[in-house]
Amino acid sequence: MKIIYLLFCLIIFASLSCVQQTDENTYDLVIKNGTISYGNGRVENEYVHDIYIRDGKIEVIDPRDVGYYLFAHKTIDAQGLYVFPGFWDNHVHFRGGESHIAQNEKFLNRYLEYGVTTVRDAGGDLTPQVQSWNYEIENNTKKGPTIYTSGPKLDGEKSRWAGSLEVETKEQVSKALDSLQSLNVDYVKLYDSTISREMYLEIIKQAESRGMITSGHMPFTVKLDEAVNEGLNNIEHLYYVLKGCSSQENEITEKVISGELSFWGSMNALIETYDEETAQRTFSKLKENNVFVTPTLHIGEVLSHLDEQDHSNDTYLKELDAAFVQTYQGRINGALNASAKAKQDRKELQQFFNILALKLNEAGVSLLAGSDCGAYNSYIYPGSSLHEELAEMVKAGLTPAEALQTSGHNGSRFLKKDNFGIVVGNPADLVLLRANPLEDILNTKEIEMVIKGGKVVFEE
Structure with a gap:
């Protein structure tokens, strides 16, 4: 034998x-x-x-x-x-105008150093540069992450962010979507600084009919159900989910429409009227309609403590151009000049958002890890902040495995890209x-x- x-x-x-x-x-x-x-x-x-x-x-x-x-x-x-698999940051910004192109370009390599091999650009004013960089990256002539971009944001007249496409009529919505399709964007980003409720819903409706993916903020003049019913695919930040969890969403919406309540002025009312039964119905609707949610917990944590945390010795901060660092000052000044009550309210709101993120996850709603890094967003550093976002999710109660899935696995599902994973x-x-x-x-x-x-x- x-x-x-x-x-x-x-x-x-x-x-x-x-x-x-x-x-x-x-x-x-x-x-x-x-x-x-x-x-x-x-x-x-x-x-x-x-x-x-x-x-x-x-x-x-x-x-x-x-x-x-x-x-x-x-x-x-x-x-x-x-x-x-390489990490995905599902909410970044390349912006700041021509004077900040060089600094934005430097971030491409920084993403890679932090293991972020794919980013979802959530709108800015550097679309030509972003598309040029992405072309070079795809053709191996530049080092950087794969960039999926929305191109310019869609908003109303006199919008907050430079580079936005402003729409006031159905015809303008149609032309704006034509423009985005000609740019071959990966999805449509909606913003809420001046957009009317009618045009916000019209954008989602028309984009849905064209087979375009939508993601965005939501004006408080719109009810969450309305946006979901029209076909919104992803909700950026938790303010809008919180609104859909209020037993008095209809009444608060009417007060916002009439001008009686502002966006920030409604936050305490939304927390006070949070109702678990209403929340679970909202979570079920989001899950049934395959609506994703990007909580952006890390930026909320950082911004809510700008009044008391010193970032001057941050290693990453010292590597940034002085002019880019200056873009952080607006939010810093706002935090320092806020009333004691406003400062405390912001901290309590962030604590509530941590609870809300866990509840969404437990209900089976698909979450996306996104840092919201970029110019003007103080101390949210490209590359490293994705790791902080994952850590915040675990701090909120997700398991490490669940947090990791919110990065590349869910990011690819949202964009309908069958290219993630060691496969x-x-x-x-x-x-x-x-x-x-x-x-x-x-x-x-x-x-x-x-x-x-x-x-x-x-x-x-």
């Missing part, structure tokens, strides 16, 4: 030694011996496989014991490392970590290496 076994082993060994290296079985890169979390909704399941990459895509995911016939020009030994055929956008974020979400910061499109773009 021993002789037969030895002969069998010799035959196998001989056959292996005859395997020839060819173009077909040779790959650009192989990552061996890493512990892999696939990121396709099963992030709690870990495996030790090898990942073979060619032309920027994952081509083979092979157990180590059957990888003998494959070759690679470069090998990365990931022994002791955790291999995760054959997907882009090789990977982060190699020294510790397991499923055990401690802060381990997302333990970055050893970042791979974008099959190329190593950052190494510790």
Whole structure:
């Protein structure tokens, strides 16, 4: 019996030694011996496989014991490392006008250094530059994350943000959507600084009829049900969800329409009239209609404490252009000049939002991790702030696995992009970590290496 076994082993060994290296079985890169979390909704399941990459895509995911016939020009030994899909930040801004183009461009590399291989640009005034950068990134002539962009925001006349498309009539809505489609944007971003309730709902209605994805703020003159019924796909921030959880949403909406209540003036009333039964109905409606919610907890935490926290020694802050840092001053001044009551109200509102985020998650509503980083948003740093957002979600009560799913898994679902996760055929956008974020979400910061499109773009 021993002789037969030895002969069998010799035959196998001989056959292996005859395997020839060819173009077909040779790959650009192989990552061996890493512990892999696939990121396709099963992030709690870990495996030790090898990942073979060619032309920027994952081509083979092979157990180590059957990888003998494959070759690679470069090998990365990931022994002791955790291999995760690249992170997505689902709410960023490239903005500030021509004077801030250079600083915005510098952020492209910073995202990669923090393992953020994809971002969702939520509107700004640098659309031509953003699209040019994205083209260069896709063609491997510039380092940076994949950028999915809304292009200009849609708002009303005399809108708050530069670069917005202003609409006051149905015809203007149609022309604005024509313009966005000609730019080949990935979704439509709605803003609420001056938009009328009628035009807000009209944008969603027309976009829905064109098959365009919509996301945005919501004017308080609109009820949450109305926006969902028209087809809104994602709600940015939790103010608007909170409104839909009030037992007196109709009355508060009418007071906003009449001018009796302002946006901020209605917050205390919304918290006081929060009703669990109403909230659960709202959560069910969001889930049934596949409406996503981007809580942006980290920026809320930072802005609500601007009056008492000193950021002057932030390492990242020192790397920013002085002119860019100056854009932070508006929110800082607003926080410092607010009344004692307003300061306390803002902190209590943020605490309530943490509770609300957990309730949404428990109800099965799909959340998106988005930092809201960019010019004017004080101390919300591109790249690093995504990690802070994930940490805030865990602090609110999500598990690390649930928080991680709000990044790339849910981000790709929202944009209907079937390209996320360590899956054959997907882009090789990977982060190699020294510790397991499923055990401690802060381990997302333990970055050893970042791979974008099959190329190593950052190494510790």
